[in-house]
Amino acid sequence: FGFAMGMAPGHEFSFERSHFKLTKEYVELLNGWNSPLFQEFRKLFVTGFLQARKNSxxxxxxxxxxxxxxNYPCFTGTRYGNGVSLKRFENRLMLHIPDDQVQRRAEKLIDQAYNHGGTNLYDKFQNWSNGYAI
Incomplete structure (x- = not known):
């Protein structure tokens, strides 16, 4: 649950600053950025985000x-304990944003996540340090 609760390796110094992982390869699997399949992904992402807010x-x-x-690390200690993780999760749902602005914000999350430099650096680091394929 760590990443969903705002916990990342390296904590505040983590390369992994993207809201979620969306590599070029993922988009290629959907036939590219402008493909109908990727546009369907975008639509479903927004719909899912709206439903997550609705059921927040x-x-x-x-x-x-x-x-x-x-005892999960994402819920304990000074960085994550005392409701910090819960508040971060609530913030990720953007409950403070009016409904009419949520679609644009959700689409912006996709745009920002795509081929994110921090994600690429983190993947390269994992490949170097642990032999994970990239």
């Missing part, structure tokens, strides 16, 4: 239950 009380309640007496 349920999702936030479930996270709060998971946090109770948890």
């Amino acid at each position: 009380l349920i999702a936030l309640g479930m996270v709060e239950i998971m946090m109770y007496e948890s």
